[in-house]
Amino acid sequence: MHQPPIPHLAVADPELAGLVEAEATRQFSSIRLIASENYVSTAVLEASGSVLTNKYSEGYVGRRYYEGQQVIDPIETLAVDRAKALFGVEHANVQPYSGSPANLAVYLAFAEPGDTVMGLSLPMGGHLTHGWSVSATGTWFRSVRYGVRADTGRIDLDEVRDLALAERPRIIFCGGTAIPRTIDFPGFAAIAREVGAVLVADIAHIAGLIAGGAHPSPVGHAPVISTTTHKTLRGPRGAMLLSDAEHATAIDKAVFPGLQGGPHNHTTAAIAVALREAAAPAFRDYAHAVVANARALAEALVERGFDLVTGGTDNHLILIDLTSRDIGGKPAARALDQAGIELNYNAVPFDQRRPFDPSGIRLGTAAITTRGLGVGHMPVLAGWIDDVVKAAVVGDTATITRVREQVTELTAAFPMPGFA
Ligand SMILES: *Cc1c(COP(=O)(O)O)cnc(C)c1O
16 A cells, blocks of 8 residues: 555545555566666655645745745755755755756756757767757757767766867766766866866766765766756655855756746655755665665676676666667566566667667666665576566566566565555
């Protein structure tokens, strides 16, 4: 059953309540390896589902356009102060609705339409909002993209520097959605300094690892940091922009009134709760366990003969190139989902297949670590992934059914926040 319970919803809208219950059950009984997902605590769920959703509060603490902010102001102050303390930054804006709008605010703050901006190309692991062509950021700005080396799968900072010197971007984004290796923030900072660009570290995926000390921090290197709150940071769906004092005013103006109206106060409250959780000693253990699980899973996958982009991982994320397995990422992901192992198909660097049918699958260990799975489970998972991928190639549905049963049995032993 969904936790907290939803008895009023069940009476008022049985159809919708049934769907919520079905999703809670689905999340409980599957092995969730989607690298951008997690399970939030019941406390975060309660804050997200509170009466704070009823309140309008355009503006910032002490400078609002509506009355009745006696309670909302201290809530936003809590979130801001906790974000500043957790990441060690001078300024935090907790109002962006999600990661993509947060990045759009960065463009609005530091570039003019048509200006040159630079980011990691999407098929190489970057995010849409780092200037990819189908994103507004790629049509309203002149975007140039760096990639990764064909031989290592890793970003080559000499290539980034050459491109930056030739193109002179206003903004350089580092970070992305499918980068299995540590991001060299000091290296990017040196390049940005040399060309006079604003360096933006987009830590959406790794914010929880940084908070927990399991990945180096961009603070002191990137003056502007963008992050979602719902990936490894394990908060509600939302985002934050962190910065030094110098860039604070431009960021605040860009978020409101530049792009947004009233902040989502129920989300702000849930972000505050998640930041408190992330500051607790147990979260450091969590962040390190996420990385230990990813390393163990990567090793077990390599032992099973899988090709991993860059050969392994430093963080929570693994990218498998299935080219040698005679199957595309999409049919593999679908078969794995049928077996209760949830992940996404993904392009790999220099992918020879089409974007909607690419060669890779992406895995992450943030959610299964929250669930309590440890390094000892990783060889078992790798074995199931291997069995299902092989079964998908030959259409062996019996194996997929067998793994589905084993997944159900395993997940039943691990409690899920949000499900009782
Ligand atoms: C997830 C992600 C975003 C966007 O977040 P949304 O909340 O989905 O808009 C931005 N940048 C990176 C690197 C991401 O991984």
